[in-house]
Amino acid sequence: MNTQQQSGQEMAVGQVEMTLRQEGRARMAGNTLAFLRNHAPFNKMQPDALQRFAEKAQIAFYPAGSQIIGPDSGDVRFFYLIESGKVQARQAGEVTVTEYSILSLGAGESFPIGAVTAGRPSTNVYTAVEDTFCYQLPAEDFLALMSSSPEFNLFCTKYIASLLDQSRRQLQLQFAQRASEQQTLNSPLAGIGSRSPVTVSPDTPLRAALETMSQAGVGSLVIAGEDRKAVGVFTRTDLLDRVVLADLPLTTPIAQAMSQNPFMIEEHATAYDAMFAMATHGIRHVLVTDAEGKLTGVVSERDLFSLQRVGLRQIRQAIDGAHNVEVLQHAAADVRQLSFNMLAQGVGAEQLTQFISALNDALTRRVIQLNLEKHNFDGIEWAWLAFGSEGRDEQTFSTDQDNGIVFLPPEGASEEALKQRFLAYALDVNKDLDRCGFPLCKGNIMASNPQWCLTLEQWKDQFANWIRVPHPDALLNATIFFDFRALFGKAELAEAMRRHLLAQTAANPMFLRAMAKNALDVEPPLGKIRDFLTDLEPDHPGKIDLKKYGSRIFVDVARIYAMASGVHNTNSIQRLRLASQRLSIRSEEINAVLEGLNFIQLLRLQHQYLEGEPGTQGDNLIDPDTLNELDRRILKESFRQARKIQTRLKLDYQVQ
Amino acid sequence: MLGLKKFLFRGGAPSHLPDDVRASLEGWRASAAPALDDLHFHTRYIVVDIVSSGLQPDSDQLLSIAASSVWQGAIQPDDTFYIDFSTLDGEGAAVDRQLAAFLLFAAKAPLVTYHVPYVGGFLQRAFKERLGVDFQPQWVDLAWLLPSMFEEKGHTVMPLDHWIDVFGLDSGSGRRDAMANTLLIGRIFQMLLVRAVGKQIDTAKHLVDESRASSFLRRNH
Numbered sequence: 001m002n003t004q005q006q007s008g009q010e011m012a013v014g015q016v017e018m019t020l021r022q023e024g025r026a027r028m029a030g031n032t033l034a035f036l037r038n039h040a041p042f043n044k045m046q047p048d049a050l051q052r053f054a055e056k057a058q059i060a061f062y063p064a065g066s067q068i069i070g071p072d073s074g075d076v077r078f079f080y081l082i083e084s085g086k087v088q089a090r091q092a093g094e095v096t097v098t099e100y101s102i103l104s105l106g107a108g109e110s111f112p113i114g115a116v117t118a119g120r121p122s123t124n125v126y127t128a129v130e131d132t133f134c135y136q137l138p139a140e141d142f143l144a145l146m147s148s149s150p151e152f153n154l155f156c157t158k159y160i161a162s163l164l165d166q167s168r169r170q171l172q173l174q175f176a177q178r179a180s181e182q183q184t185l186n187s188p189l190a191g192i193g194s195r196s197p198v199t200v201s202p203d204t205p206l207r208a209a210l211e212t213m214s215q216a217g218v219g220s221l222v223i224a225g226e227d228r229k230a231v232g233v234f235t236r237t238d239l240l241d242r243v244v245l246a247d248l249p250l251t252t253p254i255a256q257a258m259s260q261n262p263f264m265i266e267e268h269a270t271a272y273d274a275m276f277a278m279a280t281h282g283i284r285h286v287l288v289t290d291a292e293g294k295l296t297g298v299v300s301e302r303d304l305f306s307l308q309r310v311g312l313r314q315i316r317q318a319i320d321g322a323h324n325v326e327v328l329q330h331a332a333a334d335v336r337q338l339s340f341n342m343l344a345q346g347v348g349a350e351q352l353t354q355f356i357s358a359l360n361d362a363l364t365r366r367v368i369q370l371n372l373e374k375h376n377f378d379g380i381e382w383a384w385l386a387f388g389s390e391g392r393d394e395q396t397f398s399t400d401q402d403n404g405i406v407f408l409p410p411e412g413a414s415e416e417a418l419k420q421r422f423l424a425y426a427l428d429v430n431k432d433l434d435r436c437g438f439p440l441c442k443g444n445i446m447a448s449n450p451q452w453c454l455t456l457e458q459w460k461d462q463f464a465n466w467i468r469v470p471h472p473d474a475l476l477n478a479t480i481f482f483d484f485r486a487l488f489g490k491a492e493l494a495e496a497m498r499r500h501l502l503a504q505t506a507a508n509p510m511f512l513r514a515m516a517k518n519a520l521d522v523e524p525p526l527g528k529i530r531d532f533l534t535d536l537e538p539d540h541p542g543k544i545d546l547k548k549y550g551s552r553i554f555v556d557v558a559r560i561y562a563m564a565s566g567v568h569n570t571n572s573i574q575r576l577r578l579a580s581q582r583l584s585i586r587s588e589e590i591n592a593v594l595e596g597l598n599f600i601q602l603l604r605l606q607h608q609y610l611e612g613e614p615g616t617q618g619d620n621l622i623d624p625d626t627l628n629e630l631d632r633r634i635l636k637e638s639f640r641q642a643r644k645i646q647t648r649l650k651l652d653y654q655v656q
Numbered sequence: 657m658l659g660l661k662k663f664l665f666r667g668g669a670p671s672h673l674p675d676d677v678r679a680s681l682e683g684w685r686a687s688a689a690p691a692l693d694d695l696h697f698h699t700r701y702i703v704v705d706i707v708s709s710g711l712q713p714d715s716d717q718l719l720s721i722a723a724s725s726v727w728q729g730a731i732q733p734d735d736t737f738y739i740d741f742s743t744l745d746g747e748g749a750a751v752d753r754q755l756a757a758f759l760l761f762a763a764k765a766p767l768v769t770y771h772v773p774y775v776g777g778f779l780q781r782a783f784k785e786r787l788g789v790d791f792q793p794q795w796v797d798l799a800w801l802l803p804s805m806f807e808e809k810g811h812t813v814m815p816l817d818h819w820i821d822v823f824g825l826d827s828g829s830g831r832r833d834a835m836a837n838t839l840l841i842g843r844i845f846q847m848l849l850v851r852a853v854g855k856q857i858d859t860a861k862h863l864v865d866e867s868r869a870s871s872f873l874r875r876n877h
Contacts, residue, residue: 013680017737017757024736027835028724032733034828058730059839061846084826131823133843136730 029054032135035083039108041155049149057135059083062128069112070125078136081110085132089124091629104129113159114633116142123629157592189274189288190267193299197287199224202231202255206243209234209254220285220298223258228294230287232258264289267296274299319362325370325432328363332437335359340609350573350598353605357393360438361386361487367432368488375425380418382407383489384429387445391483392555393571396604400439401430402480404452406459406493415455422453445480456493460500467504470514478515482559483570498568505563512564516653519556520646524639525549531636532624540621546607547620550600553642554593557649572597585648596641599634673787674749677756681787684756689764692794692861696849699860700727700735701796702761703768703842706775707834713777717741721758721779722834724842725765726849731842737761738835752786759789766794766860768845770816772871794864798844800871801863805851819844 011019032054036042042050058078062068068087069076080087082105089103089111105111115122116139137145146153199222200209213221213236223232234254242248242257264287265274274286278301288297315338318331339356368384388402389395405422409415426447434440447453454462463481466474482501486494505511525533525544534542536549544550558572561579569575573594580590607622624632649655673681690700704723710716719742725735739754769775772795783791802819803811809822820827820840828836852858857866 011753012676013753013756013760016753017760020737020739020754020757021735021761023740024722024724024738024835025733027722027738027833028731028733028736028839031836031839035826055733058732059843059846060730061843061850063847063850084824131847 025055032057032059035135039081041151045149045151049145049152052141052148053137053145056141057081057137060134060136062087062132062134064128064130064132066128068126068128068132068134069122071121071123073121075120075139076112076115076122077139079110079113079116079139079142080126081135081137082107083133083135085128086130087111087132087134088127088129090127091124113156114637117146117156118636119143123633154588157588188268188270189265189286189297189299192271192274193288193297193303195297197222197295197298199228199230199295200254201225202258203253205251206248206254206257207250210239210250220300221254221258222262222287222295222298223254224295230262230264230289230295231255232260233262233285233287234258235285262287264293266291271299315359316362319359319366322366323370325367325435328366328370328432328436332363335363336437350594350601353394353396353601357390357395360390360395360399363436364433364438365488367436368429371425371428371432374428375421377421377425380407380410381490381493382422383486383491383493384447385484385494386487387484388480389483390487391485391570394551394555394601396601396608401433401441402445403430403447403487404445404454404481404484405447406454406456406486406497408456408490408493419450419453419455423448423450426453456496459497463497463501464504467501467508467511470511472518475514475518479518479556479559482563483555485570502563502566502568506566512560513653513655515556515560515563516649517655519553519560520650520655522549522553523646524553524642526636526639526643531632532639534624537621542625543621543623545620546600546604546622550620550639550642551597551604553646554597554600557645560649560653589644593641593645596638599638603631603635673752677749677752677787680756680760681789684759684764687764689794692766692864693859695858696853696860696863697729700725700763700765701768701845701860702765703731703838703845704762704775704779705769705834705838705841706778708778711774713774713781716778718778718782720834722838723758723761724835724838726768726842726845729846731839731846736835755782755786759783759787762793764793766796766864768796768798768841770797770841771799772797794860796845796863796867797871798841798848801848801867802844804866804870805848805855816841823847 029051033050036050036054042053045053062085064085068080069078084107087105087109089105111126112122112124119139146156198212198216198218198220200212202223202225204212204223209221213219213234220233220235222230223234224230232255234257238257238259243250246257248257262285263277263281263283265277267288267290277286278284284301286299287295288299290296315331315334318327318334322328322331335356338359364384364386383406385391385404385406386402387404389399390402403426405426407418407422409418430440430446430448440446445452466478466481470478484494484497525536527533532544534544537543537545554576555572558575558579561567561583562569562575565579565582567575567578567582569578576590576594576597579585580587603622604620607620624635627635692699702723702725704721706721707719708716709719719740721737721739723737725732727735737758739758741751741754776791776793776795780791783789798819799813799816802809803813806822810818816837817827823844825840825843827840832840849863852863852866857863
């Protein structure tokens with residue numbers, strides 16, 4: 001007698017029914033497992049987590065054309081995994097329907113991860129475009145799986161991170177439209193390259209043609225008839241292959257040596273089209289014609305390359321060669337314009353803020369240098385320090401000055417007299433920087449303030465005081481002054497300050513704890529019922545301060561972990577990356593955090609550029625209702641990341 | 657042996673049945689069948705398939721039963737059922753209890769299968785012989801309904817595998833067990849429900865009637 005029979009006799013019918021139901025569920029799960037095993041991330045999940053999914057997943061059919069879920073369906077009850085068929089995701093609401101906002105999902109893909117994680121209605125409309133079967137996992141089982149399976153959790157986290165990436169591309173699209181009047185690869189060829197190409201007629205003897213090239217100093221000739229229709233191109237490469245090596249007498253008409261049927265493109269085509277043609281046909285020149293096919297210009301590969309680098313070199317040259325503040329003022333405006341172009345061409349927030357910082361650095365250095373002509377500090381070791389966002393390489397379009405001076409008085413010299421000279425000098429620099437578009441600091445954190453023009457020893461004492469007695473002012477100062485770097489002069493002085501700072505923090509654990517407590521004072525504006533809290537700033541109802549409640553949270557946490565782990569960098573992203581390695585925080589976790597920070601920074605840049613009045617200082621106040629659905633979602637996720645690292649900080653420093 | 661039982665118990669509940677089986681049979685008989693005038697979405701359908709040793713309900717052996725409910729627009733893993741008779745020797749109270757358990761599970765819900773004469777034939781014989789129950793559920797027979805609902809895909813009674821191909825379902829590789837078959841029939845049934853609603857067949861009663869009519873018409877014309 002086997003076990004089933006034995007148990008069958010011991011159990012009443014009701015119990016037998018339960019057993020046979022379990023058997024049924026196990027069989028159905030086995031069937032579902034066969035599908036799951038062939039699809040990521042399920043194929044990487046632990047067997048027990050996978051079994052759990054399989055035992056709870058229902059199978060549902062959605063005929064082509066039917067809506068599966070949408071914003072009106074209420075809170076999402078299921079996590080859907082497509083078994084077969086095709087589902088289209090479309091953004092709902094008043095969103096410009098761009099190509100990316102429609103996503104097509106096929107077998108093995110799942111949705112709506114964000115909504116089911118958050119337990120809210122889906123922001124997208126999901127429609128079956130073919131007859132579709134889905135496995136649907138009830139929301140509570142999905143959440144249980146998220147918390148029990150690290151593989152599944154990672155998959156969902158990564159998915160949300162990929163949304164961040166999508167939104168960045170969407171922003172770029174927006175900027176690209178704005179930048180269309182700028183010279184980019186979207187510009188029409190009519191405005192690019194040589195407008196009056198050197199041309200000769202087909203019967204011109206080679207010698208005469210070569211003389212023309214030589215005199216005009218060009219590497220190529222266009223051969224055109226009297227009707228200005230091009231029939232060929234002759235380049236220096238042709239000279240070698242078809243004239244010299246072919247032993248062609250120089251009296252031969254050029255028509256016999258030219259490349260025939262040159263590649264022509266209409267002047268309304270874009271630079272991108274020309275670049276594409278060059279890459280496709282392996283050519284270096286494209287002839288530009290009008291609608292009738294008459295030659296109007298030549299675009300070379302080099303013209304297109306310089307287009308991509310438009311301004312960068314020029315601005316650097318203008319800055320480095322500037323002899324007065326007026327030139328620098330123009331350069332500052334160019335920096336702003338160029339940063340915007342780069343934003344349009346798809347440069348991310350991290351690179352962009354660093355890029356703005358780099359050009360601003362060059363500009364500031366030049367102002368510092370120009371003023372040294374009137375003030376002489378030969379033989380004195382000193383350095384110009386940048387603090388705050390400038391110190392962190394995280395400048396946005398509107399950043400005011402935060403700077404200071406560190407100096408080393410030579411032996412025997414009067415420290416006070418030297419300080420007065422530095423203060424006078426700093427005042428000139430501060431004023432010039434203001435004229436170049438870096439407003440004076442409202443908190444007077446400037447080198448011209450005697451408080452922040454100090455000797456190396458005074459800086460060390462100042463740092464040590466703040467660290468030993470972390471009262472509120474000291475903590476506030478720490479958040480500004482501890483993000484310093486040398487912009488000009490003896491960088492070793494700044495390094496000495498840094499070593500001192502890190503040694504002091506290591507010796508005073510209470511300080512970091514106080515910093516942590518301070519950093520936790522402000523929480524991300526996530527609502528319990530609504531998505532966002534928009535009433536935190538009494539003067540600006542309905543808006544969120546993206547700096548105060550967004551990026552600053554990341555920056556503050558980054559600073560603490562950097563100091564705790566002895567990281568010398570000041571940039572928040574570098575700080576978090578390096579500190580996470582030293583503190584063995586999982587890289588997936590930190591990447592999600594960095595994506596969040598980058599997204600908030602990008603929104604700030606976008607807001608400051610698109611909504612700021614030209615010439616005025618942009619703010620960081622955004623109204624979440626004006627964001628499109630996807631951006632809102634990602635912003636929410638970014639704030640969640642902020643909350644996540646705050647929670648981590650809270651645990652690490654045991655802040656109540 | 658089987659023949660003897662058949663003779664002995666044709667009349668009613670066999671007297672040898674254990675008390676708990678008798679009690680549950682009485683409970684089952686007394687229970688009301690669910691109303692069939694609700695929409696499909698609210699109706700609990702039981703999709704069922706069997707495995708047998710041959711094709712003759714009168715002489716071949718029933719080896720397993722697999723069933724799953726389709727309810728609220730989905731096949732529900734929490735409402736499935738599987739009996740494997742092959743581990744038993746076909747005798748004993750264990751088999752009686754398992755068959756009675758199936759009745760409790762199905763709870764007089766409309767049953768959906770592919771080819772009622774085969775599936776229903778085996779079930780009827782088993783319930784009659786073992787439990788003395790005349791098993792006459794409300795059947796929905798996809799073998800007859802599919803050609804009348806999906807005329808464009810096939811207008812005559814065809815093997816199940818043909819429909820699986822027509823609907824592009826993944827039938828897996830190798831031999832399918834009863835549960836795999838039940839789940840495939842369940843998927844096809846969900847597709848059929850959508851089509852039925854389109855033809856204003858929107859309650860279980862309608863569907864059962866349609867199933868009867870389709871098999872009757874096709875058999876007789």
